[in-house]
Amino acid sequence: MGFDEESCSIGELAREFGITTRTIRFYEDEGLLTPLRAGTRRLFSPRERTRLKLILRGKRLGFQLSEIAEIINLFSQAPGEEGQLHLLLEKIDARRQELLVKRADIDESLGDLRAVEERCHGRLAELANKGNES
Amino acid sequence: MGFDEESCSIGELAREFGITTRTIRFYEDEGLLTPLRAGTRRLFSPRERTRLKLILRGKRLGFQLSEIAEIINLFSQAPGEEGQLHLLLEKIDARRQELLVKRADIDESLGDLRAVEERCHGRLAELANKGNES
DNA sequence: TTCGTTATTGACGTTAACGTTAACGTCAAA
DNA sequence: TTTGACGTTAACGTTAACGTCAATAACGAA
Numbered sequence: 001m002g003f004d005e006e007s008c009s010i011g012e013l014a015r016e017f018g019i020t021t022r023t024i025r026f027y028e029d030e031g032l033l034t035p036l037r038a039g040t041r042r043l044f045s046p047r048e049r050t051r052l053k054l055i056l057r058g059k060r061l062g063f064q065l066s067e068i069a070e071i072i073n074l075f076s077q078a079p080g081e082e083g084q085l086h087l088l089l090e091k092i093d094a095r096r097q098e099l100l101v102k103r104a105d106i107d108e109s110l111g112d113l114r115a116v117e118e119r120c121h122g123r124l125a126e127l128a129n130k131g132n133e134s
Numbered sequence: 135m136g137f138d139e140e141s142c143s144i145g146e147l148a149r150e151f152g153i154t155t156r157t158i159r160f161y162e163d164e165g166l167l168t169p170l171r172a173g174t175r176r177l178f179s180p181r182e183r184t185r186l187k188l189i190l191r192g193k194r195l196g197f198q199l200s201e202i203a204e205i206i207n208l209f210s211q212a213p214g215e216e217g218q219l220h221l222l223l224e225k226i227d228a229r230r231q232e233l234l235v236k237r238a239d240i241d242e243s244l245g246d247l248r249a250v251e252e253r254c255h256g257r258l259a260e261l262a263n264k265g266n267e268s
Numbered sequence: 269t270t271c272g273t274t275a276t277t278g279a280c281g282t283t284a285a286c287g288t289t290a291a292c293g294t295c296a297a298a
Numbered sequence: 299t300t301t302g303a304c305g306t307t308a309a310c311g312t313t314a315a316c317g318t319c320a321a322t323a324a325c326g327a328a
Contacts, residue, residue, distance in 0.1 A: 011304065021305085026286060040293080040306055057239050062196020065285075075250055082261055085254050092247050092254070099240050099247075105191050106237050110230065116209055117226050120219050127216055145274065155275085160316060174276060174323075199315075 007036070007043045017052060027055060032069055051076075061102060071095060141170070141177045151186060161189060166203055185210075195236060205229060 014021045027033045028042075032055055035042040044052075051072060058068035074091055148155045161167045162176075166189055169176040178186075185206060192202035208225055 009304080020287080022287065023285085025307095030285095042305085057243065060196065060236060060239050061243070062194065075246060079257050082258065085258050085261075089251065089254050092251050096244065096247050099244055102194060103237060103240050105194050106233050106240070109191065109195070110233055112209060113226050113230055113233075117223065120223050120226070123213050124216065124219050127219075143274080154317080156318085157316065159277090164315095175325095176275085 007045050008049075010035075010042050010044070013044050013049065013052065016049075017056060019056075024052070027052070027065075030065055030069070032065065032072065061099075141179050142183075144169075144176050144178070147178050147183065147186065150183075151190060153190075158186070161186070161199075164199055164203070166199065166206065195233075 008016075010021045010024055014024055024033065028035065033044075033048055033051055035044045035048050037043060054072050054075070055065075055068055058071060059065075063071070070091075074088065074095070077088065079085075080088070142150075144155045144158055148158055158167065162169065167178075167182055167185055169178045169182050171177060188206050188209070189199075189202055192205060193199075197205070204225075208222065208229070211222065213219075214222070
């Protein structure tokens with residue numbers, strides 16, 4: 001266990017999320033994670049765990065790590081002055097548009113799956129019928 | 135123009151979808167597209183155009199080309215006998231689960247964006263207030 | 269027939285996101 | 299005190315998905 005009850009080692013974190021320690025170190029190299037250190041060893045706070053969760057969610061949605069970095073920075077940005085805030089709002093809107101496109105893509109895909117599924121069921125009913133007739 | 139009014143060249147297709155001809159040829163090499171030929175030149179029918187649309191949709195959702203190939207094959211499969219049909223239904227269900235996970239990820243992300251957005255607006259209101267007071 | 273455009277195949281190059289191996293440190297338990 | 303589990307950095311390897319030439323062919327218009 002680490003110093004803190006909240007924090008954990010790289011190995012524990014890897015197991016928890018089903019990834020390798022190499023991956024976690026890589027994310028740190030890329031600036032996506034910034035764990036504390038207990039001597040030479042990494043210590044991951046709940047905040048880092050949350051960040052990792054966001055990274056993996058982004059990956060599932062097909063974002064590149066560089067994009068994920070930007071997105072996470074949107075979340076964990078300091079308040080800032082008016083100009084910055086407006087810029088931030090624009091970026092948020094752009095990301096939202098991307099996500100909406102993806103969701104539309106998903107809904108279309110789900111529709112396509114449903115269509116194939118129905119054709120399958122129809123075909124199965126047909127076969128069952130034939131089997132009963134003769 | 136091609137022989138058929140419906141069909142088009144690789145260049146036209148590339149322009150239509152905002153990708154390069156290299157990409158299209160690559161997809162053919164990978165077996166994702168199978169255009170006809172007019173002599174040596176490729177001819178893309180509406181069916182191929184639809185396939186390309188599916189490929190690009192899959193890419194936007196972060197699927198690998200190998201996965202996309204499987205998915206497209208689900209769509210364009212021959213009827214088949216009962217065993218095959220049940221197997222197909224299982225695959226469909228698996229894909230649906232994946233898509234539902236992605237959609238949940240998207241909805242969470244949209245929620246996060248909304249939260250940040252609201253904090254932004256709050257902060258802006260604060261600033262406007264301060265400006266008015268003094 | 270020549271020119272410009274578009275096409276072809278083939279081959280090597282590139283980038284992102286890690287995997288893998290090497291060589292070594294640390295710490296608790298036996 | 300040595301063994302085993304876990305950690306460290308550094309460096310090279312790998313795979314997917316194309317990019318980027320190069321050399322060549324075909325086609326339509328002038």
